[in-house]
Amino acid sequence: xxxxxxxxxxxxxxxxxxxxxxxxxxxxxxxxxxxxxxxxxxxxxxxxxxxxxxxxxxxxxxxxxxxxxxxxxxxxxxxxxxxxxxxxxxxxxxxxxxxxxxxxxxxxxxxxxxxxxxxxxxxxxxxxxxxxxxxxxxxxxxxxxxxxxxxxxxxxxxxxxxxxxxxxxxxxxxxxxxxxxxxxxxxxxxxxxxxxxxxxxxxxxxxxxxxxxxxxxxxxxxxxxxxxxxxxxxxxxxxxxxxxxxxxxxxxxxxxxxxxxxxxxxxxxxxxxxxxxxxxxxxxxx
Numbered sequence: 001x002x003x004x005x006x007x008x009x010x011x012x013x014x015x016x017x018x019x020x021x022x023x024x025x026x027x028x029x030x031x032x033x034x035x036x037x038x039x040x041x042x043x044x045x046x047x048x049x050x051x052x053x054x055x056x057x058x059x060x061x062x063x064x065x066x067x068x069x070x071x072x073x074x075x076x077x078x079x080x081x082x083x084x085x086x087x088x089x090x091x092x093x094x095x096x097x098x099x100x101x102x103x104x105x106x107x108x109x110x111x112x113x114x115x116x117x118x119x120x121x122x123x124x125x126x127x128x129x130x131x132x133x134x135x136x137x138x139x140x141x142x143x144x145x146x147x148x149x150x151x152x153x154x155x156x157x158x159x160x161x162x163x164x165x166x167x168x169x170x171x172x173x174x175x176x177x178x179x180x181x182x183x184x185x186x187x188x189x190x191x192x193x194x195x196x197x198x199x200x201x202x203x204x205x206x207x208x209x210x211x212x213x214x215x216x217x218x219x220x221x222x223x224x225x226x227x228x229x230x231x232x233x234x235x236x237x238x239x240x241x242x243x244x245x246x247x248x249x250x251x252x253x254x255x256x257x258x259x260x261x262x263x264x265x266x267x268x269x270x271x272x273x274x275x276x277x278x279x280x281x282x283x284x285x286x
Contacts, residue, residue: 004037008044022047029060072108078117080106102146120150129154129168135177137164190279191229194263197256208241212248226251228259233284251284258282 004010004018012019012033020031020040031047034040050056072082072094080096086105087093093105098119110116129139137156143165145153151167158164158179166176200211207215208222216223216237222244224235233255235247262280269276 004040006037006041006044009037009040020044020047022051024051024056070108072111077111078114079122080104080111080116080118082111104150120146127168129171134171135174136160136181137166137171137176137178139171189263189266190259192259194260197260208244210245210248212251213241213244224248224251226255228255228282228284235286255282255284 008022008031009018009020011017017033017035018037018040019033020043022029022031022044029047031043032040034043047056047060050059073084075082077096079099082094082096083103085092085094088105091107093107094111095103095105096111096119097103098121100119100121102119102121104116104119106116128142130141132139134156136159138159140155140157140163143153143155145165147153147167151169153165153167154171156164156166156171158181160179160181162179162181164176164179170176202209202211205214212226212235213222213224215221219237221237221239222241223237224244224247226233226235226248233251235244235251238244238247258280259282262277266276266279
């Protein structure tokens, strides 16, 4: 590690330059980066003099305004040629044109140190996905399209025949398993929406904090109930809310649990193109 032996001057490993800085009122001010340690020392001494005469803040603000960025316009870095500078999300970037014709934006540091060499066209394909199946999707080919993060977009065909596009990450992590038809095909299996059974979302009118348990003003008791396959079951009224919650949970175990286990097996079979298992005959008994 390089040491300057000068107060306020340190070696910045990331930039490979000497950084000059100074503190005032518990705040640190960056005075710039320099290739020569002597230049960094002079910047520090100049700042100390400004603090001594009370003009440091105005001097520093003016210094920031007048410090120009390095103009990279027209310069070529690997496959990228810098066109113009612009701000995105409050940060400066260079809009560059790649040899392949695409435009992208890169920060100056990544351009100069070779961290980014192209718009993404040089990024090697980790794995050829052609022919692989992801749910109901078969990957057909790699497209020329790229995301903002330079990820390759793959062309896929759903079992229903529809063509869709997705990135490797979306496919491999299971975020996309069909063109959308799969979601509809398993949404209301058995006349019941499995997603609704799993959901913990409460109605705005719920006063207990538990699905299927509500306060009945007329009787002054907690009422438990459950709905399954469009059929309503009353589970009784209770003085203690905990008894009402217990009754609801027991009903969920009897009705919801076996259905959701079957639904999971059904979805897995559909995804594999296999015959789905027969739906169980679920009866409610108290």
